[in-house]
Amino acid sequence: MVIETPAARPANPRFSSGPCAKNPTFTLDKLADAPLGRSHRAAVGKAKLKAAIETTREVLGIPADYRIGIVPASDTGAMEMAMWSLLGQRPVEMLAWESFGAGWVTDVVKQLKLDATVKTAEYGEIVDLAGVDFDKDVVFTWNGTTSGVRVPNGDFIPADRDGLTICDATSAAFAMDLPWDKLDVATFSWQKVLGGEAAHGMLVLSPRAVARLESYTPAWPLPKIFRMTKGGKLIEGIFVGETINTPSMLAVEDYLVALDWAKSVGGLQGLIARADANTAVIADFVESRGWIEFLAADPAIRSNTSVCVKFADDRIADGAAFAKAVAKRLEAEGVALDIGAYRDAPAGLRIWCGGTVETSDVAALMPWLDWAFNAEIAAQ
Numbered sequence: 487m488v489i490e491t492p493a494a495r496p497a498n499p500r501f502s503s504g505p506c507a508k509n510p511t512f513t514l515d516k517l518a519d520a521p522l523g524r525s526h527r528a529a530v531g532k533a534k535l536k537a538a539i540e541t542t543r544e545v546l547g548i549p550a551d552y553r554i555g556i557v558p559a560s561d562t563g564a565m566e567m568a569m570w571s572l573l574g575q576r577p578v579e580m581l582a583w584e585s586f587g588a589g590w591v592t593d594v595v596k597q598l599k600l601d602a603t604v605k606t607a608e609y610g611e612i613v614d615l616a617g618v619d620f621d622k623d624v625v626f627t628w629n630g631t632t633s634g635v636r637v638p639n640g641d642f643i644p645a646d647r648d649g650l651t652i653c654d655a656t657s658a659a660f661a662m663d664l665p666w667d668k669l670d671v672a673t674f675s676w677q678k679v680l681g682g683e684a685a686h687g688m689l690v691l692s693p694r695a696v697a698r699l700e701s702y703t704p705a706w707p708l709p710k711i712f713r714m715t716k717g718g719k720l721i722e723g724i725f726v727g728e729t730i731n732t733p734s735m736l737a738v739e740d741y742l743v744a745l746d747w748a749k750s751v752g753g754l755q756g757l758i759a760r761a762d763a764n765t766a767v768i769a770d771f772v773e774s775r776g777w778i779e780f781l782a783a784d785p786a787i788r789s790n791t792s793v794c795v796k797f798a799d800d801r802i803a804d805g806a807a808f809a810k811a812v813a814k815r816l817e818a819e820g821v822a823l824d825i826g827a828y829r830d831a832p833a834g835l836r837i838w839c840g841g842t843v844e845t846s847d848v849a850a851l852m853p854w855l856d857w858a859f860n861a862e863i864a865a866q
């Protein structure tokens with residue numbers, strides 16, 4: 487069999503699921519306005535941090551009475567800060583459908599040692615959302631980056647719940663509609679859908695989450711970088727840009743540039759449309775080939791950012807080795823970087839489809855999947 491090399495290549499081969507591709511207009515000189523060598527507590531630094539918070543609110547449509555903080559340690563820092571500060575007052579229900587959700591389960595069960603009900607699903611599936619008990623605090627991941635699933639919407643969360651909802655939304659924010667009235671805590675990192683830099687996390691708190699912070703003190707000690715209250719009152723400064731410790735003003739500038747770009751493509755709805763268009767290209771491809779399938783079989787819970795596919799062909803002898811070899815071929819050709827499945831996930835490929843990725847690049851990648859698949863079948 488003659489395996490034809492595709493004529494065209496993606497202009498940008500970066501399909502990593504984090505850090506994700508910079509936006510298509512990005513160049514380093516766009517960061518020239520960063521107040522480097524200045525204090526983040528000087529007026530110029532504070533103004534940048536406040537702009538990062540308020541532009542986030544504008545683009546994501548976060549209600550005016552929700553607090554938004556820039557916190558240390560990327561999405562992980564924001565999630566851990568939330569769990570360590572808020573949990574323990576009432577029983578907890580932990581929902582996990584991939585590696586990161588499983589990591590939050592470990593935190594709650596093994597580190598915090600809380601009374602938790604743990605519900606898990608296999609890769610490619612989510613748990614029965616109808617059975618979730620919202621009298622408890624519920625911790626879940628909106629979009630499972632390592633399995634390519636997401637919750638379909640927020641309808642499963644009742645408006646009149648007693649518990650808090652704590653949502654890791656890092657690969658969902660800026661690509662999916664997040665119902666803020668259903669989320670008491672949402673976290674994300676700049677390095678995901680907007681293609682920003684890691685290091686800082688975003689922590690979004692509803693008024694109910696703030697009420698919990700001000701009325702409940704956990705039984706365990708909290709390190710300084712987790713502390714959001716002083717004398718039983720919220721430290722409001724954190725939510726106007728007075729960060730707990732020193733942020734990178736270069737990363738802040740980069741985030742502001744990314745937000746500007748997001749606005750230029752139509753804001754949140756524009757970003758969602760871009761991610762949907764990217765995912766549709768892969769869906770068309772998968773549908774027209776017998777040897778490739780989505781990890782998430784049900785389109786209702788299929789991600790439009792972290793798109794995970796697996797190989798299904800009787801000729802494949804060793805699934806894991808095959809998938810790795812395909813990813814390696816694509817990387818060696820320089821047409822797709824970092825698209826091997828996550829280390830704990832089932833063998834396959836994970837192609838990031840968030841808004842910073844151009845649809846023309848996803849389309850240009852598809853013939854290369856044919857090429858790499860056929861070449862690897864022949865090489866086995």
Ligand SMILES: Cc1ncc(COP(=O)(O)O)c(C=O)c1O
Binds near residue numbers: 654675
């Ligand atoms: C769902 C989810 N949660 C948490 C993380 C960790 O994010 P960070 O490394 O930005 O802390 C990731 C990163 O891929 C993720 O996809």
